[in-house]
Amino acid sequence: ILNVEQSPQSLHVQEGDSTNFTCSFPSSNFYALHWYRWETAKSPEALFVMTLNGDEKKKGRISATLNTKEGYSYLYIKGSQPEDSATYLCAFGGGGFKTIFGAGTRLFVKA
């Protein structure tokens, strides 16, 4: 059974804090790891797709790293802003066709 775990489940930070979340996934049969940002009442928005061990991606204040050998990815947000408040989902693409989503980390940034 393919399982994608995200931690923490939720996180409360102050504006300006930097933060990071973890996504754990099966290390065998790895294909791709996706990060999405999901605001309430909207649809998930793609942030990054990473396919190679050691990949690092960056978009503004958000960056992500990938370790396929040990099966984890980190998402970092530098200098959190209230508009960063959202649920951050990671999704694992294995050798088949499915994309398995984690339950998400819900981030609350207080002004």
Add this chain to the structure above:
Amino acid sequence: NAGVMQNPRHLVRRRGQEARLRCSPMKGHSHVYWYRQLPEEGLKFMVYLQKENIIDESGMPKERFSAEFPKEGPSILRIQQVVRGDSAAYFCASSVTGTSGRKSYEQYFGPGTRLTVT
């Protein structure tokens, strides 16, 4: 370039009726995925389709649920004889290519259809 379109956004059905959910992928995208989000749960993969082909339907219940992506027109997720447990948000996503090739492309999500079964 319009994003992924889903309609209706909200659908109310009585138990035993049929529900039809539509998804129009982004222009140029030929791969469609359907996901279900049950209350208080995350996104669960249901089915992955290319034009006129079901590639992977391993996440879809064997009975009452079916999906298609015809050569022309939107992808349709069909639920027959709905029950209360079918109440959920159903999201569709599309991509340029699927996950079967060496490179996995981002999936772009539609706004979802919220199905309520009374």
